[in-house]
Amino acid sequence: MNPNRLNRRIIKFLQVLADDDTLHLRKKTGHPIVVACYGGEKRHFVLSSSPSRSYPKRMISTVNRFVRQLPITNKPTFT
Numbered sequence: 001m002n003p004n005r006l007n008r009r010i011i012k013f014l015q016v017l018a019d020d021d022t023l024h025l026r027k028k029t030g031h032p033i034v035v036a037c038y039g040g041e042k043r044h045f046v047l048s049s050s051p052s053r054s055y056p057k058r059m060i061s062t063v064n065r066f067v068r069q070l071p072i073t074n075k076p077t078f079t
Helices: 003-017 055-068
Strands: 024-026 033-038 041-046
Touching: 003 033, 003 055, 041 055
Parallel strands: none
Antiparallel strands: 024 033, 033 041
16 A cells, blocks of 8 residues: 555544544654544654555554554544
8 A cells, every 4th residue: 555545544544533623734854743632632643754665564553552542432443
C-alpha cells in the first residue's frame, strides 16, 4: 500500500475517534503530527514522512497500540 494513502486512512480513522472538531495536523519540520482530544484528553500521534518497506505493518500495530491507550470506551482496531 502507498504510504501516503495509508497516512490518509490513519488520519481519517483517528478523526472518527476524536472529540468533535478537535483534530488538526501539525508539521513544523520532519514528521507530520496528528493532534486531537480523545475523551477530553489531548493526545498526539506521529506519522512518518519517509516510510520504509515495512511501514504498513509497523504503522498498523502502532495505531492499534495508540488506540488501546486512549481514554475512550469503544476501542476499535485499525486494519
